[in-house]
Amino acid sequence: GEDVEQSLFLSVREGDSSVINCTYTDSSSTYLYWYKQEPGAGLQLLTYIFSNMDMKQDQRLTVLLNKKDKHLSLRIADTQTGDSAIYFCAEEDAGNMLTFGGGTRLMVKP
Amino acid sequence: DAGITQSPRHKVTETGTPVTLRCHQTENHRYMYWYRQDPGHGLRLIHYSYGVKDTDKGEVSDGYSVSRSKTEDFLLTLESATSSQTSVYFCAARFSYEQYFGPGTRLTVT
Numbered sequence: 001g002e003d004v005e006q007s008l009f010l011s012v013r014e015g016d017s018s019v020i021n022c023t024y025t026d027s028s029s030t031y032l033y034w035y036k037q038e039p040g041a042g043l044q045l046l047t048y049i050f051s052n053m054d055m056k057q058d059q060r061l062t063v064l065l066n067k068k069d070k071h072l073s074l075r076i077a078d079t080q081t082g083d084s085a086i087y088f089c090a091e092e093d094a095g096n097m098l099t100f101g102g103g104t105r106l107m108v109k110p
Numbered sequence: 111d112a113g114i115t116q117s118p119r120h121k122v123t124e125t126g127t128p129v130t131l132r133c134h135q136t137e138n139h140r141y142m143y144w145y146r147q148d149p150g151h152g153l154r155l156i157h158y159s160y161g162v163k164d165t166d167k168g169e170v171s172d173g174y175s176v177s178r179s180k181t182e183d184f185l186l187t188l189e190s191a192t193s194s195q196t197s198v199y200f201c202a203a204r205f206s207y208e209q210y211f212g213p214g215t216r217l218t219v220t
Contacts, residue, residue, distance in 0.1 A: 004152070031207050042200055042211040043153070085166075088152055095143070098209060100152035 004091055006101035013109050016036060020104045021066040022089035032065060033098070034074045037086045040080040046087075047072070076106075084108045114212040116201050122218045129188040131215050132203030135155045135181075141204035142184040143168075144176060146197040147214070153200060161186055189217045 003025045012018045024032070029051050035043040038045045049056045049063045049072075062075040072089055086103040093099070114137035123129050131141065141160055145153040145168075155168030157176040166174050173195060176185045188195055196219045201212040 033209075035211075042213045043202075045208055045210065048208070090153075092207070096204070096207075097155065097158075098153075102152075104148050104154045 004089060004099050004101035006087075006089060006104045008102070009105050009107070011107045011109065012079050014079060014081055016079055016084070018074075018075045018079045018106055018108075020074045020075075020076075020087050020089075022072040022101050023070055024089075024099075024101075026091055026093055028094050028097075030094060031092040032063075032091070033090040033092070034063065035088045035100075037088065037103070039085075043088065044075070056066065059064065074089075077109050078082050079106075081108045081110060083088065113199060114203055114210060116212040116215050117184055118197075118215060119213065120216045122220060123191050123218055124158065125192060126190050129191050129217065131186045131199055131201075133184045133186070133204045133212055135184075137203065137205065138181055139203035140181070142176070142178065143202040143204070143209065144186045145200045145202065146183065146195075147200060148197050152196070156186065156199075187219075191217075193219050195219050 005023045033048040036046050036048045037043050041070050060077045064073045086105050088103045090100045091096045115134045117132045135170045143158040144156040149151050154170045156174050159165045159178045177185045202209045
């Protein structure tokens, strides 16, 4: 079946850029998503990219997609302490089912 | 949050007892999903529904059943809870190409 992999942990200083990486295996993915989860809360959709795009920018967030290498990244510019959370990437298959990565915990140090 | 609520938010139950978790949505979404979240596994799909009385199995459906008698309610039942079903359960509903999540139910099976 499909597999989505993320690194477990990322630590950055406030004001720096954060880059969270994700790899996936399903070559028929239609959309790829980034979700944010704060402690004790559900998942909040941050942004998404259609599989025929290679970049999408939304305020401080930039999503890069390398479809050839099946690699997705989320860049957060000017990272703030409020960005500390777990970030999940997810890929959607042709049947509209999501497969999630294990999540990357982002810690932002003041 | 796309009008998604879950009840109860927390539950402790004993092994072998039946448990029903409820997901309620107010936006008339056709597609609804139940996931479980466990450390290191991200979110895994248990069951989903594509309309009233129309449901199907996900990746980790063993030990779970679902029902959807009304568009707004999607119920997840553990017929005989086991300790391996201790988890955080999230409901989601789909609007267009986006899934929106409820706040989660933390279930502990002792």
